[in-house]
Amino acid sequence: MAIVGEEYCAAEERVLTVRKTSHFSPGDGFAAYDHRTGGLAFRADTYGRGHGGGAASAGELALLGPAGEALITVRRRRPSLHQRWEGYLGARADGQKPLFSARRSSILGGAAAGAVVELLAPLPTSFSSTHAAAAELLRVDGSFPRRCCRVVAPKAESGGEAAVVAEIRRKVDEGARVVMGRDVFVLRVGAGFDAAFAMAIVLVLDQISGDESDGNAGEETNRAMIW
Numbered sequence: 001m002a003i004v005g006e007e008y009c010a011a012e013e014r015v016l017t018v019r020k021t022s023h024f025s026p027g028d029g030f031a032a033y034d035h036r037t038g039g040l041a042f043r044a045d046t047y048g049r050g051h052g053g054g055a056a057s058a059g060e061l062a063l064l065g066p067a068g069e070a071l072i073t074v075r076r077r078r079p080s081l082h083q084r085w086e087g088y089l090g091a092r093a094d095g096q097k098p099l100f101s102a103r104r105s106s107i108l109g110g111a112a113a114g115a116v117v118e119l120l121a122p123l124p125t126s127f128s129s130t131h132a133a134a135a136e137l138l139r140v141d142g143s144f145p146r147r148c149c150r151v152v153a154p155k156a157e158s159g160g161e162a163a164v165v166a167e168i169r170r171k172v173d174e175g176a177r178v179v180m181g182r183d184v185f186v187l188r189v190g191a192g193f194d195a196a197f198a199m200a201i202v203l204v205l206d207q208i209s210g211d212e213s214d215g216n217a218g219e220e221t222n223r224a225m226i227w
Helices: 129-135 195-209 215-219
Strands: 014-020 030-034 040-045 060-064 070-076 085-089 100-104 115-119 137-143 148-153 163-170 184-189
Touching: 014 195, 030 195, 040 195, 060 195, 070 195, 085 195, 100 195, 115 195, 137 195, 148 195, 163 195, 184 195
Parallel strands: none
Antiparallel strands: 014 030, 014 184, 030 040, 040 060, 060 070, 070 085, 085 100, 100 115, 115 137, 137 148, 148 163, 163 184
16 A cells, blocks of 8 residues: 555565654654664654755655655644644645645544544556545554553444554554653555554554643553563
């Protein structure tokens, strides 16, 4: 399912370790590293062209490749009761139509309500009509503040099964038997799904959830031991 590009769709599941690189406000910065190679896969910039020459304008967030190339730009749509965000392919230009939109599933329930992601741009012609129907609307189940959620493509047809295309989990240091704090987590991207698009969803979820602790998620700030 190539959305940003075929080069971001692996034949096998891809695992990324995502680290939040700034704590001044939600979404200030992220860096994602490939679990297999250890190399930088993606990073995020929110500082804007007027603040250090970044890829995003004021009020926007840009997902960048390892060389600093803009892959997706996201910005909040105002006014919006559902915390609606829109994503644009590459560095957004004036008049450009959004690639996707994302919003809370409900204005009630906060971060626990999940989210809905809708693809707005035409899908590649290589998609069959069956796959296209499933790909146009994705849902996020679970809690991003707890780093426990998954991105699901609904049933494509009667009798079909919903497919988990990406999943966010807490990072575990197996050697030290330690669960890492919420600023470091794992993004698992299903085989054939666009990893750049999955990472863009992470950026939007971080903006939507903000500083919400979602129950007891805020009780721990650093690490928890596994006994």
